[in-house]
Amino acid sequence: MSSFFSLITFLFLFSFLTSFRASAQDPYFLNHNCPNSTTYSSNSTYFTNLKTLLSSLSSPNASYSTGFQNATVGQAPDRVTGLFLCRGDLSPEVCRNCVAFSVNETLTRCPNQREAVFYYEECILRYSHKNILSTTTTNDGEFILSNPNNISPIQKQINQFTGLVSSNMNQAAIEAANRSRKFSTIKTELTELQTLYGLVQCTPDLSRENCMSCLTSSINRMPLSRIGARQFWPSCNSRYELYAFYNETAIATPPPPPPLRFPESTPPLTSPSLPGKSGNSNVLVVAIVVPIIVAVLLLIAGYCFFAKRAKKTYGTSPALDDDKTT
Ligand SMILES: *[C@@H]1O[C@H](CO)[C@@H](O)[C@H](O)[C@H]1NC(C)=O
Numbered sequence: 001m002s003s004f005f006s007l008i009t010f011l012f013l014f015s016f017l018t019s020f021r022a023s024a025q026d027p028y029f030l031n032h033n034c035p036n037s038t039t040y041s042s043n044s045t046y047f048t049n050l051k052t053l054l055s056s057l058s059s060p061n062a063s064y065s066t067g068f069q070n071a072t073v074g075q076a077p078d079r080v081t082g083l084f085l086c087r088g089d090l091s092p093e094v095c096r097n098c099v100a101f102s103v104n105e106t107l108t109r110c111p112n113q114r115e116a117v118f119y120y121e122e123c124i125l126r127y128s129h130k131n132i133l134s135t136t137t138t139n140d141g142e143f144i145l146s147n148p149n150n151i152s153p154i155q156k157q158i159n160q161f162t163g164l165v166s167s168n169m170n171q172a173a174i175e176a177a178n179r180s181r182k183f184s185t186i187k188t189e190l191t192e193l194q195t196l197y198g199l200v201q202c203t204p205d206l207s208r209e210n211c212m213s214c215l216t217s218s219i220n221r222m223p224l225s226r227i228g229a230r231q232f233w234p235s236c237n238s239r240y241e242l243y244a245f246y247n248e249t250a251i252a253t254p255p256p257p258p259p260l261r262f263p264e265s266t267p268p269l270t271s272p273s274l275p276g277k278s279g280n281s282n283v284l285v286v287a288i289v290v291p292i293i294v295a296v297l298l299l300i301a302g303y304c305f306f307a308k309r310a311k312k313t314y315g316t317s318p319a320l321d322d323d324k325t326t
């Protein structure tokens with residue numbers, strides 16, 4: 001009996017820890033850009049369309065497993081087009097969490113702006129009154145972040161560090177442009193102690209040629225004299241570091257397995273008003289815990305039943321013996 005209760009205690013602790021861990025990590029905000037030259041009023045059709053668009057992009061059945069989705073709501077001049085792009089190495093759960101989080105922050109970060117782009121470590125969210133699909137945007141919304149440390153004397157010993165970074169990144173760009181997901185990483189050992197990690201990504205609505213030229217410009221605009229840097233445009237982004245900043249395990253398995261916990265076409269199990277993955281891990285926990293509890297209860301019931309029967313048999317046997325003797 002005591003082991004039964006410790007099992008139950010363990011299972012409840014496990015379920016608490018799982019749901020805590022699932023909701024603990026917030027996406028990391030990097031930057032946003034929303035020119036205030038074009039605005040809408042809060043009772044306009046544009047605002048209604050924008051809200052529909054945002055809820056569609058963050059709906060539980062959005063394509064988090066491919067990491068990209070576009071949507072268009074309404075008719076010109078009130079038409080809103082938007083998209084999200086998740087970093088290619090991230091799981092559907094992390095992607096969904098980031099999109100839900102960024103959608104939630106849009107109207108406080110950019111109230112009344114008709115077009116905006118939000119850069120997070122894990123995803124990019126974008127919307128506009130213009131048709132932003134299948135066109136490259138590299139004239140605004142640029143964001144550059146560089147590791148504050150200059151190349152150290154050790155890296156200076158590496159022959160033409162910047163040249164190596166540039167050629168590796170351009171190699172990754174060729175691969176990314178040629179893939180349907182428009183994403184690629186590269187890992188090169190510069191010395192025994194220094195490994196270069198690079199990542200490039202375009203929004204997959206771009207053609208091979210547009211993606212290639214966007215990434216080439218992006219790499220050219222990165223400060224290559226640092227030990228790490230990244231450059232973002234709404235259409236493409238690139239980054240290099242001397243440490244593994246992306247999930248190498250996820251890259252090692254190129255075609256991601258079909259998402260089991262994120263049905264693409266069936267209605268969600270969890271309430272759509274609770275984005276994030278805690279709902280799904282709770283469903284999983286329930287799916288594990290409930291059968292175990294039922295099995296344990298059945299065992300106890302079975303034990304009680306047979307114990308009772310055994311006792312009954314033992315209690316009646318002397319009477320039978322008595323009958324025999326008399
Ligand atoms: C746009 O923003 C700038 C600086 O944030 C401000 O000076 C300007 O007045 C704003 N324009 C409008 C139309 O709100």
Ligand SMILES: *[C@@H]1O[C@H](CO)[C@@H](O)[C@H](O)[C@H]1NC(C)=O
Binds near residue numbers: 041043044
């Ligand atoms: C929107 O609200 C403003 C006042 O806040 C009002 O003047 C305008 O008529 C409203 N527009 C619509 C379409 O309801």
Ligand SMILES: *[C@@H]1O[C@H](CO)[C@@H](O)[C@H](O)[C@H]1NC(C)=O
Binds near residue numbers: 056059061062063
């Ligand atoms: C999600 O499902 C709802 C209906 O269940 C549908 O109206 C909506 O278009 C779907 N969204 C996506 C992005 O597939």
Ligand SMILES: *[C@@H]1O[C@H](CO)[C@@H](O)[C@H](O)[C@H]1NC(C)=O
Binds near residue numbers: 100101104276
């Ligand atoms: C959305 O924002 C509200 C208030 O800022 C917050 O309570 C809620 O948890 C947020 N939801 C998500 C999914 O981040």
Ligand SMILES: *[C@@H]1O[C@H](CO)[C@@H](O)[C@H](O)[C@H]1NC(C)=O
Binds near residue numbers: 174175178
């Ligand atoms: C691009 O992919 C095609 C197949 O999809 C392949 O034939 C071609 O060699 C690739 N080109 C490069 C430059 O990798």
Ligand SMILES: *[C@@H]1O[C@H](CO)[C@@H](O)[C@H](O)[C@H]1NC(C)=O
Binds near residue numbers: 091247248249250
């Ligand atoms: C990296 O990816 C693998 C495979 O998708 C996954 O099992 C693992 O949890 C990921 N690691 C991190 C730190 O996200």
Ligand SMILES: CC(=O)N[C@H]1CO[C@H](CO)[C@@H](O)[C@@H]1O
Binds near residue numbers: 069070071134
């Ligand atoms: C340009 C582009 O990728 N358009 C896609 C937007 O999303 C719809 C589905 O929601 C696709 O059919 C389009 O191809």
